[in-house]
Amino acid sequence: AQSVAQPEDQVNVAEGNPLTVKCTYSVSGNPYLFWYVQYPNRGLQFLLKYITGDNLVKGSYGFEAEFNKSQTSFHLKKPSALVSDSALYFCAVRDMWGATNKLIFGTGTLLAVQP
């Protein structure tokens, strides 16, 4: 079955330090991978995606993610965390079996940035 795993329920980081939010995937073929962020009582905001090409993808608000096919990972990174980055982050993969761009989401990782 296709799936996405986010192994950490919560990540704590001090402001100004680099952050990493982990994601691994299980799909057949070449995956389409996405990161979204959700602030309290809000919908999901798109951060970045990997479809093909360069393994390092740059997105909104200074975030980037590295696609690693051998490790089936797509970790989200930022060189210097801000308190305002504190939110719930979701990794998602497109359903490669269906006829649509249906997304399969992970369970989310809560990022807490301490001042």
Next chain:
Amino acid sequence: DAGVTQSPTHLIKTRGQQVTLRCSPKSGHDTVSWYQQALGQGPQFIFQYYEEEERQRGNFPDRFSGHQFPNYSSELNVNALLLGDSALYLCASSLVVEGETQYFGPGTRLLVL
């Protein structure tokens, strides 16, 4: 450029009732998907509409139905509400093109008592 909009923002219903949620897609988008996000969980795909037809359905019972209108807006209907239907319902829109990003609305918070 208007993003995805949803109404209402919050809704309280009792068990057995029916509810209709509405979504207007981002300007230029032709495809609408609905997701259910239970508390502490990731969003789960309900179904997707394109050209006024349901293209794919997730693992949800027939109590969940939808509709897409000629202007691409969409409705999600849930009949015979159960307590377990309490969740944030998210609408996402996109173009029906391979690899296109889905953009999400703010969601409708449904509470079933």
